[in-house]
Amino acid sequence: MEVIFENVSADYQLGPIRSPLVLHSVDVTIQSGSYTAVVGYTGAGKSSLLKAMNGLLLPKEGQISIGHLLIKPDKNKKALKSIRKRVGMVFQFPESQLFAETVEKDICFGPINFGVPKTEAKEIAKQVLEQVGLQQDILTKSPFSLSGGQKRRVAIAGILAMQPDILVLDEPGAGLDPNGRKEIMDLIASWHQDRGMTTVLVTHDMEDVVTYADSVIVMEKGQVVLHDDVEKVFSNHEQLEKWHLDVPDARRFQLNFEKQTGILLPKVCLTVDDLADAFIEVGLA
Structure with a gap:
């Protein structure tokens, strides 16, 4: 499923706090089935780009195409629901979103919210739990009793349970030890390959970029300043230095x-x- 930004500008506002033009005249196409890394220094607009794909950040100008669906400035919540089913978003520290009494209820929440019958949602929960490398005996446990790595996997399983076509991830390995981080990144790569998903990853780690991604979006001051394949992006180290990016x-x-x-x-x-x-x-x- 292709993602197309057409002249998208957006402001971010939370209560009295307003950040103007967190996205500024963004024109970029993310090809269906690609694994795209989004890089840039802190505050460049990476997370805002992900939120715009999910409809959590609506454009002030322009539009975003998610397959045949559109995100526009006047989009209402009901219309966005179908987009959020297609675009699964994994935030930084997704385990902070866990809330239910049991792992099973947490994973089932999304599918049931989108109209999946409870019995079917439970079967989906078993399947995705296996996909994230966890045993089914934790389904009845409280998510808060699990280790940090297990919580991360349960949270991601809850996103996969909604069977999205596009998976967008904001530093999914943040805060994990090296082994746990590699396990999560390898799992994401496996899902991407097996399901033919469109995957978009925000990361500060250039080793992740060259290990997993096939294309790179470089952002600066809310704009996409470069979108190319991995080798071409890293061929110009002088330009990367100007954007404060490592190699x-x-x-x-x-x-x-x-x-x-x-x-x-x-x-x-x-x-x-x-x-x-x-x-x-x-x-x-």
Whole structure:
């Protein structure tokens, strides 16, 4: 399912706090079935872009197409319900959204809210719990009795239970230890591959970008300043520095190596395997 932003500008307001133009004249198309990473320094508009896809942030100007559905400035809550079923959003620290007495009730809440019969919702809960790597014996447990990693998985299972076509994630590995973080990221990659989902990931970790994504959106001051495939984005490190963005470890090693030795490697290296292949090609390994 394709996502198209057409000249989208948006303000953010919570009570008396107003942030003007958190999105400013955004024009970007996210291809169906792609895995897109959204990067940029803090405050660049990354999370706002995700919220706009889900209708949590309505455009002040322009429109957003989610397949054949439209998000416009005058969109009402009833019309947005169908969009939110299609676009599953995982916030930072999603476990903070857990609220029900049992894991089963928490996971079933979304499907039942969208009209799925209770018995069917319970079957869906069992399926998605398995998909996030948890045993069914925790269905009757309180979500608040679980470990931090288990809570994160239950929260994500609740999103998957709604069977979205598009999955948008805001730093899903935040706060987890390295092993737990990798497990979550690998699970997301598996769902993306198996279901052919359109996946959009906000991250500050460039290793995640080169490991999982096939395209990158770079944001600055509420605007999309670049949208390209991963290799092309990281080929221009000088421009990335202007946007206050880091590069993956392998690319940093390559740049330092080339600067110190004067030997240019034959391609942009984003992983250790890329480096090994490049060194072999120039006769250094």
